Amino acid sequence: MQRETSNDSFLEYGQTYHEPIRLTHPDLIHQHQTAITRRYVSQFYCFNCDTYIEVHDGIGVLLVSHTADAADVQEFAMNRLIHIKPNVYFAVVSTTQKLEFELYAESNYSLHVTDFPSQYEFLAVLPRIEMQKILGYYYRIRTPNYCFKGEQHNFFELTYVDEGELETEVDGTLYQLKDKELMIYGPGQFHTQYTDDSHNASYMTVLFDMRNLTPVEQEVWYDALINRVFHYDQKINSLIKAFVRESTTGIPYMNSLMLCLLTEIIIRLLQGTYASPMNQPSNSVHKSAMDELFDRIIAYIDENIYLPLTIPEICEHFSLSRTALQLMFKNSIDQSPKKYINDKKLERSCQMLLENRYTISEISLRLGYTSIHYFSKSFNMKYHMSPSEFVKQNLQNKK
Incomplete structure (x- = not known):
């Protein structure tokens, strides 16, 4: 079971409290943050002062070290x-779609954003396999010399041999299925089925659709599930028997349970296999994919400009090497990603200074700078004046 932050084992890292911190410590500065679900976490915050998290919406997990x-x-x-x-090093991971919270700290804070040498893997309980629909399920008995000349369709087809032997040709490759063996035909695969002159075949066929798969899932799942014979496995054999048994009950929720059983069958098959490497795309496809990826990276930076974004975090999020990211920015805008992020943060800081809603310390924290001194230094290098001088100059221009 999960431990909560109210548990005694959390006391070495902090504790829970009961009244909003702004009521007892009105001098603290704060930043609104949004956490998302992540599987791999490498970036952690570490403040030199007491910090406070107040959750407004959502459910999440606090990682501490x-x-x-x-x-x-x-x-x-x-x-x-x-x-x-x-x-204390800490990171927040949402277990709902997102988690909204306020982060409070002292105005003279110092923040150390650390990328751990190895990533921490957070295993959220998320569905990976979702059956959309069972299109049909049949039990067939074929005599010797049966021949089905073949077909292809845009859904999955599972064939499980209960007794006997069945020959099948898939996209020109011949396979033989014996007792308690199964095979899955993928969407678009042409396949035939036949028996030889000395064997019967009793087998079950299940036609099904999974939810719309992403291109990556298609590559991984297709490679893991198709073009292979799955040999006898006790767990899978028991699940198939339960599927057949349930299909004849006619009682309420029979179909829902059949979907659950088929989902577990597919998961068990995937657990026992390893995906093959994906083929490299052609140059023209690669070009358009890279353009699309760059646009997504820019959008990601803009959406997270209030966080202390780092190059390793972006590389991790988009599964890119540092070299590939640097080259992408160089070819697209002739600028390094680090400079692009810093310029965007400083542009946003100018807007916030002109709004006159936040102190310089609050702007520094909200934009994810590690200290107010680093923010002021960066601002001065770009605009050749301090943030306070910038505000004063703009006030004079309005008069």
Whole structure:
């Protein structure tokens, strides 16, 4: 079971509290943040002061550690109001679609954003396989010399030999299915079925659709499921028997249970296989895919400009090497990703300064700078004046 931040084992990292922190510490600055679901986490915050997290919407997990080592990370289900001690590494992962929270810190904070040498893997309970519909299910008995000349269709087809032997040719390759063996034909695969002159074949056929798969899922799942014979496995054999048994009951929720059983069959098959490497796309396809990927990276930076974005985090999010990311920015806008991010943050800081809603310390924290001193230095290097001078100059221009 999960431990909560109200558990005694969390006390070495912090504790929960009961009243919103702004009521007792009105001098603290704060930043609104949105956490998302992530499987791999490498970036952690570490403040030199007490910090406070107040959850507004969503459910999440707080990852904490005393060291920059993924092996030391502990998971705690988040309560609404959480105090984190100084010098504790922490990260927030949402288990709902997103998690909205306020992060409070002292105005003279120092933030160390650390990329752990190895990633921490957070295993959220998420559906990976979703059966959309069972299109048909049949039990067939074929005598010797049966021949089905073949077909192809745009859905999956599972064939399980209960007794006997069945020959099948898939896209020109011949396979032989014996007792308690099965095979899956993928969408678009041409396949034939026949028996020789000395064998019967009793077998079950299930036609089904999975939810719309992403291109990556199609490559991985297709390679894992098709063009192979799955030999006898006790768990899968038991599931198939339960599927057949359930299909004849006629009782309420029979169809729902059949979908669940078929889903488990597919999952068990995937657990026992390894995906083959994907083919490399042609140059023209690669070009358009890279353009689309660059647009997604720019959108990701714009959406997360209020966070302390780092190059390793972007590389991890888009499964790119640092070299590939640098080259992509160089070819597209003749600028490094680091400079692009910094320029965007400084442009946003100018807007916030002119709005006159935040102090310079709050703007520094909201834009993810590690300290107000680093923010002021970056601002001065780009605009040749301090943030306070920028505000003063614009006020004079309005007069």
